[in-house]
Amino acid sequence: xxxxxxxxxxxxxxxxxxxxxxxxxxxxxxxxxxxxxxxxxxxxxxxxxxxxxxxxxxxxxxxxxxxxxxxxxxxxxxxxxxxxxxxxxxxxxxxxxxxxxxxxxxxxxxxxxxxxxxxxxxxxxxxxxxxxxxxxxxxxxxxxxxxxxxxxxxxxxxxxxxxxxxxxxxxxxxxxxxxxxxxxx
Amino acid sequence: xxxxxxxxxxxxxxxxxxxxxxxxxxxxxxxxxxxxxxxxxxxxxxxxxxxxxxxxxxxxxxxxxxxxxxxxxxxxxxxxxxxxxxxxxxxxxxxxxxxxxxxxxxxxxxxxxxxxxxxxxxxxxxxxxxxxxxxxxxxxxxxxxxxxxxxxxxxxxxxxxxxxxxxxxxxxxxxxxxxxxxxxxxxxxxxxxxxxxxxxxxxxxxxxxxxxxxxxxxxxxxxxxxxxxxxxxxxxxxxxxxxxxxxxxxxxxxxxxxxxxxxxxxxxxxxxxxxxxxxxxxxxxxxxxxxxxxxxxxxxxxxxxxxxxxxxxxxxxxxxxxxxxxxxxxxxxxxxxxxxxxxxxxxxxxxxxxxxxxxxxxxxxxxxxxxxxxxxxxxxxxxxxxxxxxxxxxxxxxxxxxxxxxxxxxxxxxxxxxxxxxxxxxxxxxxxxxxxxxxxxxxxxxxxxxxxxxxxxxxxxxxxxxxxxxxxxxxxxxxxxxxxxxxxxxxxxxxxxxxxxxxxxxxxxxxxxxxxxxxxxxxxxxxxxxxxxxxxxxxxxxxxxxxxxxxxxxxxxxxxxxxxxxxxxxxxxxxxxxxxxxxxxxxxxxxxxxxxxxxxxxxxxxxxxxxxxxxxxxxxxxxxxxxxxxxxxxxxxxxxxxxxxxxxxxxxxxxxxxxxxxxxxxxxxxxxxxxxxxxxxxxxxxxxxxxxxxxxxxxxxxxxxxxxxxxxxxxxxxxxxxxxxxxx
Ligand code: SF4
Ligand code: SF4
Numbered sequence: 001x002x003x004x005x006x007x008x009x010x011x012x013x014x015x016x017x018x019x020x021x022x023x024x025x026x027x028x029x030x031x032x033x034x035x036x037x038x039x040x041x042x043x044x045x046x047x048x049x050x051x052x053x054x055x056x057x058x059x060x061x062x063x064x065x066x067x068x069x070x071x072x073x074x075x076x077x078x079x080x081x082x083x084x085x086x087x088x089x090x091x092x093x094x095x096x097x098x099x100x101x102x103x104x105x106x107x108x109x110x111x112x113x114x115x116x117x118x119x120x121x122x123x124x125x126x127x128x129x130x131x132x133x134x135x136x137x138x139x140x141x142x143x144x145x146x147x148x149x150x151x152x153x154x155x156x157x158x159x160x161x162x163x164x165x166x167x168x169x170x171x172x173x174x175x176x177x178x179x180x181x182x183x184x185x
Numbered sequence: 186x187x188x189x190x191x192x193x194x195x196x197x198x199x200x201x202x203x204x205x206x207x208x209x210x211x212x213x214x215x216x217x218x219x220x221x222x223x224x225x226x227x228x229x230x231x232x233x234x235x236x237x238x239x240x241x242x243x244x245x246x247x248x249x250x251x252x253x254x255x256x257x258x259x260x261x262x263x264x265x266x267x268x269x270x271x272x273x274x275x276x277x278x279x280x281x282x283x284x285x286x287x288x289x290x291x292x293x294x295x296x297x298x299x300x301x302x303x304x305x306x307x308x309x310x311x312x313x314x315x316x317x318x319x320x321x322x323x324x325x326x327x328x329x330x331x332x333x334x335x336x337x338x339x340x341x342x343x344x345x346x347x348x349x350x351x352x353x354x355x356x357x358x359x360x361x362x363x364x365x366x367x368x369x370x371x372x373x374x375x376x377x378x379x380x381x382x383x384x385x386x387x388x389x390x391x392x393x394x395x396x397x398x399x400x401x402x403x404x405x406x407x408x409x410x411x412x413x414x415x416x417x418x419x420x421x422x423x424x425x426x427x428x429x430x431x432x433x434x435x436x437x438x439x440x441x442x443x444x445x446x447x448x449x450x451x452x453x454x455x456x457x458x459x460x461x462x463x464x465x466x467x468x469x470x471x472x473x474x475x476x477x478x479x480x481x482x483x484x485x486x487x488x489x490x491x492x493x494x495x496x497x498x499x500x501x502x503x504x505x506x507x508x509x510x511x512x513x514x515x516x517x518x519x520x521x522x523x524x525x526x527x528x529x530x531x532x533x534x535x536x537x538x539x540x541x542x543x544x545x546x547x548x549x550x551x552x553x554x555x556x557x558x559x560x561x562x563x564x565x566x567x568x569x570x571x572x573x574x575x576x577x578x579x580x581x582x583x584x585x586x587x588x589x590x591x592x593x594x595x596x597x598x599x600x601x602x603x604x605x606x607x608x609x610x611x612x613x614x615x616x617x618x619x620x621x622x623x624x625x626x627x628x629x630x631x632x633x634x635x636x637x638x639x640x641x642x643x644x645x646x647x648x649x650x651x652x653x654x655x656x657x658x659x660x661x662x663x664x665x666x667x668x669x670x671x672x673x674x675x676x677x678x679x680x681x682x683x684x685x686x687x688x689x690x691x692x693x694x695x696x697x698x699x700x701x702x703x704x705x706x707x708x709x710x711x712x713x714x715x716x717x718x719x720x721x722x723x724x725x726x727x728x729x730x731x732x733x734x735x736x737x738x739x740x741x742x743x744x745x746x747x748x749x750x751x752x753x754x755x756x757x758x759x760x761x762x763x764x765x766x767x768x769x770x771x772x773x774x775x776x777x778x779x780x781x782x783x784x785x786x787x788x789x790x791x792x793x794x795x796x797x798x799x800x801x802x803x804x805x806x807x808x809x810x811x812x813x814x815x816x817x818x819x820x821x822x823x824x825x826x827x828x829x830x831x832x833x834x835x836x837x838x839x840x841x842x843x844x845x846x847x848x849x850x851x852x853x854x855x856x857x858x859x860x861x862x863x864x865x866x867x868x869x870x871x872x873x874x875x876x877x878x879x880x881x882x883x884x885x886x887x888x889x890x891x892x893x894x895x896x897x898x899x900x901x902x903x904x905x906x907x908x909x910x911x912x913x
Contacts, residue, residue: 076468
């Protein structure tokens with residue numbers, strides 16, 4: 001689990017599908033990254049529906065300091081206006097640079113697919129070699145209805161006009177993965 | 186509305202138009218050139234053949250218990266809160282979906298990409314019922330706006346240029362767009378479709394998988410519209426062919442390993458979404474989505490019971506069989522399928538969209554095997570195409586004169602050979618050296634794209650005793666299967682073989698009762714004739730009497746190996762012989778390299794000329810022989826120059842070129858252009874059929890490159906024992 005070779009492969013593969021990957025020490029550093037990026041892109045808010053407890057308090061204070069609105073629920077009302085979606089991935093799959101996100105919650109789905117930029121945090125120890133290594137866990141999740149499980153590998157893309165690859169057709173225009181050395185603050 | 190020609194005359198008009206479309210030709214050509222490399226890259230480190238046979242095995246198992254899987258899926262999905270329907274027909278599926286819409290007070294519908302919905306013409310149905318339906322996959326949206334069907338299963342709008350898309354968007358939105366700004370066009374689609382997503386009451390998706398053990402559907406997309414269609418509207422309907430049922434996640438993941446790699450050369454598609462039961466949906470009064478899964482039968486459950494054709498249900502809709510098809514590449518998807526496109530389209534059209542739509546397009550196959558070699562479900566596509574063709578002929582009870590002729594002549598070897606000899610005599614005043622001066626009466630001007638060879642004055646079988654030396658202590662006993670072309674048109678190729686064999690102490694027999702291999706009968710859908718001929722040949726050369734059965738014709742070789750076993754599988758004693766035959770048939774190059782272990786020492790020293798190689802379909806794919814001919818060329822001292830697409834069909838395809846001369850001519854032209862551009866002096870191949878096509882084409886265009894069967898050049902350059910003694 002979280003074997004260095006898996007982490008290295010995850011990074012390589014994710015980058016090959018235009019994902020920006022950065023290794024950060026923990027949640028606090030990840031929040032700083034999210035805020036900086038949002039500001040740089042001229043975003044007005046961060047949607048983080050699945051952050052709770054003391055983590056949320058911290059994120060709230062950083063956002064406040066930087067004049068960013070923090071959105072945590074009823075994201076449907078914000079569709080079209082969400083700058084950054086900040087979420088936690090359940091697993092990473094090294095072989096294909098894929099994030100596995102269990103997103104039964106509607107808000108979580110909206111944050112991952114209807115933000116301009118999606119930032120996914122991924123604890124290092126949750127990176128596995130391939131789907132085979134996760135088969136038992138994934139099958140169990142699918143059997144626990146309702147379940148909406150997403151494999152995300154890179155940003156939304158199309159090649160439907162003259163086979164020219166173009167990023168950002170429906171979903172986020174950018175996908176950033178922050179690999180967390182520690183999953184605490 | 187999709188219109189597929191019901192007769193050859195109309196079809197040929199469409200083909201002609203497509204062949205004249207330079208954008209289509211350039212775009213499909215560049216796609217076909219880029220595809221093999223990206224596919225190979227994506228499969229690096231994966232044993233494709235092993236994966237394909239594993240998928241085939243698992244799919245066959247699922248297909249055999251499809252009704253049980255459906256039951257299990259239904260139970261699990263209902264437990265999870267979804268409603269599951271089974272629609273026996275396309276009309277029933279459409280009606281069920283319209284009823285769901287009505288029940289839920291739906292007005293606007295957004296759709297994700299689904300070939301199954303294309304199959305049932307769901308959009309037309311719902312629109313007629315008064316619903317607004319918007320396709321949200323970019324390619325699908327484009328063709329919906331144009332009122333067309335998809336021209337490829339994965340890239341539905343591949344036939345359109347950026348200019349055409351820009352004009353279309355301009356017409357629809359009133360915005361003027363720079364056709365070179367593809368990003369701008371994609372942004373416009375994003376904006377327009379985003380609005381549709383938010384307003385929609387119902388989302389319709391397809392599914393790539395339906396997992397029975399958990400009642401889960403799996404969706405594979407790149408754009409992400411599949412996730413939006415299943416998230417934003419309060420009702421979700423998935424329309425799923427029952428063939429998408431798999432027992433468990435493991436089976437789905439196995440298919441997922443192959444699907445994106447084979448479809449687009451990606452390791453995985455951007456979004457793979459797994460949904461079990463209705464999920465949270467805040468636009469629904471109780472915050473729960475309404476989820477319906479509509480399974481479509483439409484003939485699948487009956488097809489599942491067919492011992493041969495059921496393998497068509499293994500298809501995972503990757504589109505690769507179109508990507509590599511030389512005909513698709515020339516004429517595009519709208520001329521190569523009805524709704525389903527490519528090799529699998531020729532087959533499925535018959536089952537899902539009827540005989541009249543299938544009857545003409547199903548003839549348009551070269552049997553080049555390119556599709557079969559890339560199918561991740563190991564479907565023997567060319568074989569199934571022939572089966573469908575045969576069924577259509579049978580059902581319609583109208584055999585074309587060509588078929589009747591073939592049947593009557595081929596079944597009777599004496600008559601067949603008598604006619605060939607007569608033809609040789611009768612053609613005398615019309616031949617000019619080795620070519621015919623005029624085309625025979627069966628042919629028209631459009632067949633005049635290559636010169637046809639004259640039939641030999643003395644066929645190989647008549648000179649055999651005279652030219653075949655007795656070998657004292659033979660190392661191997663070999664039966665030579667000549668095939669019609671070597672026997673009656675190119676006996677010199679057989680002579681070349683004998684020269685080599687005599688020098689290597691190989692005794693070669695020519696069993697005189699052998700006849701045509703029967704492939705022409707099989708190709709025209711005359712399976713019974715093909716079966717009878719197979720029996721004649723197996724009786725003429727009992728494989729148990731020989732070490733090898735050698736043939737210099739790639740098509741005969743692959744037919745003897747592959748199809749005899751299939752043709753005779755139901756006849757116990759013959760099936761054994763067919764399988765022995767399969768093990769003993771060998772092609773010329775493999776015999777030279779693997780059996781006789783020919784090496785550079787066997788040839789005269791000194792540089793031979795520069796030679797290109799054309800890899801015959803039935804050798805490189807039909808018999809999977811690729812290394813040996815090239816090795817043999819180098820051993821013989823020729824400078825082998827690799828050329829682009831050397832394994833793409835030359836367009837001969839036996840009698841194919843009689844029905845579709847325009848396609849045959851275009852494939853030949855491209856092949857010869859490439860060879861000429863390579864600056865070689867010789868073009869070598871190892872099939873007399875390819876020699877006929879390539880040499881006739883080269884002669885017609887007045888080219889100076891010599892076209893030879895590999896045996897001829899090997900025999901020319903090989904030293905015999907005397908030479909070796911003299912030269913040391
Ligand atoms: S038949 Fe095979 S190659 Fe063709 S689309 Fe289906 S799975 Fe792909
Ligand atoms: S055998 Fe060749 S011509 Fe026929 S469908 Fe397959 S790829 Fe196309």
